[in-house]
Amino acid sequence: MITFEDVTKRYRDGTVAVDGLSLEASTGAITVFVGPSGCGKTTSLRMINRMIDATSGRITLDGQDVREIDPPTLRRGIGYVIQQAGLFPHRKIVDNVATVPYLLGWSKKKARSRAMELLELVGLDPALAGRFPFQLSGGQQQRVGVARALAADPPVLLMDEPFSAVDPIVRASLQDELLRLQLELRKTIVFVTHDIDEAVKLGDTVAVMRVGGRLAQMAGPATLLTEPADDFVREFLGRDRGIRRLSFISAKEMRLSPSPSDLVIDEDGRALGWRTADGLAAYGTFNPETDSLRVALDAALLSPNGTAVAVDEEGRVRGVAGRDSIDKLLGEYAPPATGPAPGGSGGGSSSGAGDSEGAPA
Ligand SMILES: Nc1ncnc2c1ncn2[C@@H]1O[C@H](COP(=O)(O)OP(=O)(O)OP(=O)(O)O)[C@@H](O)[C@H]1O
Numbered sequence: 188m189i190t191f192e193d194v195t196k197r198y199r200d201g202t203v204a205v206d207g208l209s210l211e212a213s214t215g216a217i218t219v220f221v222g223p224s225g226c227g228k229t230t231s232l233r234m235i236n237r238m239i240d241a242t243s244g245r246i247t248l249d250g251q252d253v254r255e256i257d258p259p260t261l262r263r264g265i266g267y268v269i270q271q272a273g274l275f276p277h278r279k280i281v282d283n284v285a286t287v288p289y290l291l292g293w294s295k296k297k298a299r300s301r302a303m304e305l306l307e308l309v310g311l312d313p314a315l316a317g318r319f320p321f322q323l324s325g326g327q328q329q330r331v332g333v334a335r336a337l338a339a340d341p342p343v344l345l346m347d348e349p350f351s352a353v354d355p356i357v358r359a360s361l362q363d364e365l366l367r368l369q370l371e372l373r374k375t376i377v378f379v380t381h382d383i384d385e386a387v388k389l390g391d392t393v394a395v396m397r398v399g400g401r402l403a404q405m406a407g408p409a410t411l412l413t414e415p416a417d418d419f420v421r422e423f424l425g426r427d428r429g430i431r432r433l434s435f436i437s438a439k440e441m442r443l444s445p446s447p448s449d450l451v452i453d454e455d456g457r458a459l460g461w462r463t464a465d466g467l468a469a470y471g472t473f474n475p476e477t478d479s480l481r482v483a484l485d486a487a488l489l490s491p492n493g494t495a496v497a498v499d500e501e502g503r504v505r506g507v508a509g510r511d512s513i514d515k516l517l518g519e520y521a522p523p524a525t526g527p528a529p530g531g532s533g534g535g536s537s538s539g540a541g542d543s544e545g546a547p548a
Pocket residue numbers: 198199200202203204222223224225226227228229230231381
């Protein structure tokens with residue numbers, strides 16, 4: 188666990204980049220620092236591995252004050268990924284990934300074989316190992332950056348806007364990949380972004396910061412979307428909070444009804460469409476085992492009769508969910524009647540991974 192205890196950073200010119208920050212980043216979870224430009228996210232992140240030293244307050248890593256650990260030792264246990272990957276341009280990909288193992292004195296053979304393993308782990312074709320960074324796309328370079336940070340298997344990963352230099356489609360796949368990796372690796376990750384959608388998608392816990400380096404709210408994504416602590420957080424979260432929150436509610440609990448006779452199903456059990464007077468009409472599907480209520484609602488909206496078709500992973504029909512069962516689940520997850528706790532700063536509604544009801548869709 189990483190803790191910030193009343194941490195302040197005042198730069199030499201008097202700028203207070205971080206002001207009395209107290210929070211905890213849980214072991215094995217992704218904690219996201221999000222907020223507008225200049226709110227002190229990068230400064231906060233870099234104080235963890237002591238690229239920047241705090242002016243006052245304390246940061247601890249598993250109970251030990253980071254100032255008591257000499258920086259090289261500290262950084263050996265902390266992977267660091269930055270925007271545009273920051274690869275060494277004159278080193279081949281394999282050697283970029285093997286940088287830390289080389290520094291740790293591993294043999295070239297062992298370091299390279301670890302690098303090849305990692306390239307595969309982050310979804311890169313091992314054939315790219317012999318290339319130089321300029322011969323890779325931006326998204327591929329970011330993957331190499333992640334592989335490099337993981338090379339010595341550090342328990343902690345710091346990621347500073349690692350995906351912001353790539354286009355939205357590549358960014359989405361890098362985010363998915365990180366979530367997949369995290370399921371396997373369970374690192375303690377602190378992730379900085381200014382993109383609230385990225386924050387709620389990736390974070391087990393999200394710390395929203397405001398300019399001046401103060402914590403506005405710290406909570407799980409579902410709580411954040413339902414109970415923003417104040418107007419600043421509400422505005423920062425933007426529109427569609429209600430709909431976006433549905434991504435955190437699993438469709439598993441939805442009551443399914445047997446498929447009605449006007450849903451035409453082929454001999455393999457897959458839907459062909461809704462029977463109407465004019466022929467077959469479109470339908471929308473969701474998988475109750477893996478999808479969220481947001482996907483189920485979308486499926487209902489895609490069907491002319493407002494009924495979503497539930498399918499298994501092979502696409503075979505398992506039943507249907509009408510608006511009534513969607514409404515019922517929505518009712519169960521309605522936000523609490525009372526407003527957020529007064530004040531709202533300093534992580535009033537702080538909570539960990541337990542507060543997100545399901546996986547983001
Ligand atoms: N070396 C420095 N000297 C003086 N002020 C600095 C220094 N580095 C950062 N700052 C200031 O500290 C504040 C916080 O900067 P920081 O880079 O931590 O913010 P950020 O939230 O990461 O911003 P961004 O999203 O734009 O990267 C800003 O006002 C910035 O101008």
